[in-house]
Amino acid sequence: xxxxxxxxxxxxxxxxxxxxxxxxxxxxxxxxxxxxxxxxxxxxxxxxxxxxxxxxxxxxxxxxxxxxxxxxxxxxxxxxxxxxxxxxxxxxxxxxxxxxxxxxxxxxxxxxxxxxxxxxxxxxxxxxxxxxxxxxxxxxxxxxxxxxxxxxxxxxxxxxxxxxxxxxxxxxxxxxxxxxxxxxxxxxxxxxxxxxxxxxxxxxxxxxxxxxxxxxxxxxxxxxxxxxxxxxxxxxxxxxxxxxxxxxxxxxxxxxxxxxxxxxxxxxxxxxxxxxxxxxxxxxxxxxxxxxxxxxxxxxxxxxxxxxxxxxxxxxxxxxxxxxxxxxxxxxxxxxxxxxxxxxxxxxxxxxxxxxxxxxxxxxxxxxxxxxxxxxxxxxxxxxxxxxxxxxxxxxxxxxxxxxxxxxxxxxxxxxxxxxxxxxxxxxxxxxxxxxxxxxxxxxxxxxxxxxxxxxxxxxxxxxxxxxxxxxxxxxxxxxxxxxxxxxxxxxxxxxxxxxxxxxxxxxxxxxxxxxxxxx
Ligand code: F6P
Numbered sequence: 454x455x456x457x458x459x460x461x462x463x464x465x466x467x468x469x470x471x472x473x474x475x476x477x478x479x480x481x482x483x484x485x486x487x488x489x490x491x492x493x494x495x496x497x498x499x500x501x502x503x504x505x506x507x508x509x510x511x512x513x514x515x516x517x518x519x520x521x522x523x524x525x526x527x528x529x530x531x532x533x534x535x536x537x538x539x540x541x542x543x544x545x546x547x548x549x550x551x552x553x554x555x556x557x558x559x560x561x562x563x564x565x566x567x568x569x570x571x572x573x574x575x576x577x578x579x580x581x582x583x584x585x586x587x588x589x590x591x592x593x594x595x596x597x598x599x600x601x602x603x604x605x606x607x608x609x610x611x612x613x614x615x616x617x618x619x620x621x622x623x624x625x626x627x628x629x630x631x632x633x634x635x636x637x638x639x640x641x642x643x644x645x646x647x648x649x650x651x652x653x654x655x656x657x658x659x660x661x662x663x664x665x666x667x668x669x670x671x672x673x674x675x676x677x678x679x680x681x682x683x684x685x686x687x688x689x690x691x692x693x694x695x696x697x698x699x700x701x702x703x704x705x706x707x708x709x710x711x712x713x714x715x716x717x718x719x720x721x722x723x724x725x726x727x728x729x730x731x732x733x734x735x736x737x738x739x740x741x742x743x744x745x746x747x748x749x750x751x752x753x754x755x756x757x758x759x760x761x762x763x764x765x766x767x768x769x770x771x772x773x774x775x776x777x778x779x780x781x782x783x784x785x786x787x788x789x790x791x792x793x794x795x796x797x798x799x800x801x802x803x804x805x806x807x808x809x810x811x812x813x814x815x816x817x818x819x820x821x822x823x824x825x826x827x828x829x830x831x832x833x834x835x836x837x838x839x840x841x842x843x844x845x846x847x848x849x850x851x852x853x854x855x856x857x858x859x860x861x862x863x864x865x866x867x868x869x870x871x872x873x874x875x876x877x878x879x880x881x882x883x884x885x886x887x888x889x890x891x892x893x894x895x896x897x898x899x900x901x902x903x904x905x906x907x908x909x910x911x912x913x914x915x916x917x918x919x920x921x922x923x924x925x926x927x928x929x930x931x932x933x934x935x936x937x938x939x940x941x942x943x944x945x946x947x948x949x950x951x952x953x954x955x956x957x958x959x960x961x962x963x964x965x966x967x968x969x970x971x972x973x
Contacts, residue, residue: 456526456808457525457526459926462525464518465753468522468772469556472772479515482891483582488590491512492507494882495511496508500747500910501906502895502898502910503898504762504898504899505896508876509765509824513790518640520754522767523921531924532920532924542932544929544932549713549716549931550568550712552746554719555909556572556660557743560572578706583732583736585704586727586732587726587732589651593626597627597645597651598625598626598729599641599671600627600629600630601652601653602656603664603714605713605717608715611675612790612793613718613723616908620731628645630671638667644728646678648680650686651688653698654687654702655725656693657712658692659696662940684703687702687704688704689705690721690724692712715800727880737904737905737906741904741905741913742910744909745759745909745911758914759917762896766922767922770817775845776820779833780794780821780846781823781824782825783825784854784865787903791825794915797919798821798915801923802817802928805936817926817928830868833929834872843893846896849900850866850900851900851902872897876891876893877893879892953970
């Protein structure tokens with residue numbers, strides 16, 4: 454694997470000079486005025502996703518210099534290693550083959566034997582899981598499907614079921630319980646009955662505290678309320694098949710350690726999606742993601758959308774010093790998109806050391822945040838337009854919608870276009886409080902429609918963008934050691950909440966613990 458950290462390439466120093474002499478001053482209004490072809494030049498079409506990058510603080514020269522950086526960092530070689538099934542997750546010594554979950558049966562010419570074997574297993578599980586999903590769909594006695602899982606075992610399925618509502622079998626209700634906060638589970642249990650509920654216990658590790666606590670409580674509720682057939686009403690989605698069996702679950706769909714939790718919605722973890730939209734549509738979701746895989750794998754870096762978006766992330770984070778990116782999906786079906794992207798991007802690339810463990814002299818993942826549709830406009834867009842920080846915005850708009858309320862859709866799209874325009878144009882002539890400096894960057898992604906295929910492509914686009922950014926930054930995006938300490942400390946604190954023992958705790962935790970102790 455030939456990788457060079459971005460700051461150790463010749464291109465990095467050249468970019469620094471380019472930024473200091475030209476890049477920093479780029480004015481979008483002048484850039485459009487001096488180049489009538491700017492929109493065409495700086496927009497890209499990838500499978501199912503059109504991207505207008507022209508309202509970003511780059512020009513052809515910056516883009517070319519950034520692309521040279523990607524080459525010098527070895528993004529192409531690293532991409533090859535990913536698709537060859539190499540152990541790109543070095544700290545855990547594993548491959549990262551989420552892309553294999555959407556590869557058609559039969560595989561690709563020249564694929565290593567191990568990858569071909571894994572693909573055969575993928576399709577065996579996929580066929581079995583889709584047959585099960587179809588049986589659940591046809592089972593009129595099951596009216597409620599409750600997914601119990603957290604992080605990657607919740608966010609992808611929940612986001613997709615909401616996004617694809619138009620395709621969802623409305624004869625059943627879908628619930629997602631993730632937090633260990635008992636409000637969540639009890640709110641769902643108040644609304645369902647044991648005889649008509651299917652619980653999906655989704656956990657790659659089958660050890661996650663939140664999920665196991667919720668699963669145990671759901672099982673206890675089930676039996677306490679007359680539920681008799683655990684085998685029929687509980688199903689596990691996990692790579693820890695033994696733990697699921699020990700829990701007493703007989704129907705299990707497995708997956709592999711090379712599927713990272715945050716890229717697992719294509720695996721058995723996607724079962725709630727498959728029940729909701731049906732096997733055929735689930736295959737379309739996979740096909741859309743596969744189309745994006747092929748784009749990422751084969752398109753030259755210059756026209757490779759995941760790579761170009763990753764380069765913009767680096768340009769903004771490491772040269773302009775922007776600390777966050779706001780996601781603005783102008784489609785309320787995408788209302789869990791930001792939550793999904795927060796895990797995908799920040800859990801993957803929120804790292805301060807490179808893959809060898811050496812501290813990095815530059816920043817990595819931006820903060821990802823936002824609200825769907827026009828709601829953000831009436832909340833925090835003020836800050837985007839006039840605040841002291843420049844925050845690049847990523848709009849996601851969908852051309853065709855099924856709801857038939859054409860006027861609503863025109864107004865929605867007009868608002869998205871207008872916000873991007875206002876960010877760029879500003880209102881320089883106005884004085885004082887009304888002045889908007891403009892020149893605030895945005896990317897505009899357009900889907901022709903929000904279908905299983907286009908959603909699959911969009912999510913795969915983000916996965917590959919995160920991978921490409923990690924390749925540039927020289928980090929391993931597939932581990933998440935930073936979440937472990939809090940988990941361990943929570944285990945030690947839990948018994949103290951009951952006993953009241955604060956010995957050895959820092960004064961703040963001790964004081965808070967005493968305040969929070971359950972009492973009369
Ligand atoms: O704590 C973080 C994390 O490990 C995520 O990476 C993962 O998606 C989530 O917890 C849930 O893990 P599991 O699927 O093993 O329950």
